[in-house]
Amino acid sequence: MTLIVVTDLDGTLLDHDSYRWDAAQPALDVLKDRGIPLILSSSKTAAEIAPLRDALGFSHCPAIVENGAGILEGGDAAGExxxxxxxxxxxxVLDDLPAALREPFAGFGDWTAAEVAKRTGMGTESAVRAQARRFSEPGLWSGDEAGLEAFLAALAKHGVSARRGGRFLxxxxxxxxxxxxxxIAPRYANGDTGPTVIALGDAPNDICxxxxxxxxxxxxxxxxxxxPPLDGEAAGRILRSRLAGPSGWNESLLSVINGTNFGV
Incomplete structure (x- = not known):
């Protein structure tokens, strides 16, 4: 059976605070040894994901960037x-909104690289890459819930939708x-049989x-x-890790891919 692994980054494969993946290295090594593709799927930009994908050793695999707003193809150096x-x-669209709706929202395009670094815990160089956006705008809402509903309704009229992640809207x-x-999954089909897709994530924007x-x-x-409980969880199709972050990623993924039910 052909497997592919699709994974969120921050708080999942990467530690929520340090952004390190050391604890996940054993499972990463198994994926490489068995030729199992690793598809990174994140709110991060192509400019952020490309060097990270290289460091992980999966530069040949496509990646899902900016919460699904785009794809970074394998081997793409993420040129602007x-x-x-x-x-x-x-x-x-944001800047054309009435001031009362626009002002409570601050996104990466409104902040300096130093402010992005402070709000995310990144280094300044990484923050600059995070601002090299092609498709989407993460940010923070400082108003009340009623204002947020009005803000999202105004954006929806222009085809703009919003998703909550671990840190940002x-x-x-x-x-x-x-x-x-x-x-992406059909690219890894074996004849008429599609791959078995394993997905890992921690935040509301990973639920879908x-x-x-x-x-x-x-x-x-x-x-x-x-x-919250997810569709398919009661049937055992969705599991929950015992440990947090990359430690949980490592333990859970190894348990699944080494299971006799999955043929690997």
Whole structure:
């Protein structure tokens, strides 16, 4: 049986605070040894994911970027696109909103690299890469819930939707991690048989991907409230890790891919 692994990064494969993946190295090594593709799926930009994907040793695999708003193809060095981009159109929509709706939202495009670094815990160089956006805008809402509802309703009139992640509210023109996972998976079909897709994530913006996968693994993250019961969890198709972050990623993934039911 052909397997592919699709994984969120922050709080899942990467430690929520340190962004390290050391604890997941044994499972990463098994994926490499067995030729199992690792598809990174994150709110991060292509500019952020490309060097990380190289460091992990999976530069040949496509990656899902900016919460599913785009795909970074295998081998792509993530050079910046010229001309008009969905991100520039999105920023224009934001800036055309009435001030009362616009002012409580602050996104990466509103902050300096130093501010992005402070709010994310990144280094300044990483923060600059996080601002090299093509498709979506993560940010924080400082107003009340009623204001947020009005803000999202105004954006929806322009085709802009919002998803909550572990840290930020991310705006885009649609498509999510599950959509991109469905787009990528057929590339790994064996004849008429599609691959078995294992997805791992920890945050609300991962739910669609976890529920759409053949096997979903919710990674514990004590930095935020646990995800609610998911569709397929009662039937055993979605599991929950015992440990948090990359330690939970490592233990859970090894348990699944070494299981006799999965033929690997």
């Amino acid at each position: 696109d010229g001309g008009e981009t969905p991100y520039r159109r999105l920023r224009a 991310t705006l885009s023109f649609g498509a999510d991690k599950a959509d991109r996972m469905a787009e 991907m976890l529920e759409a996968a053949d096997i979903g693994i919710v990674i514990a993250n004590p930095a935020h409230d646990p995800l």
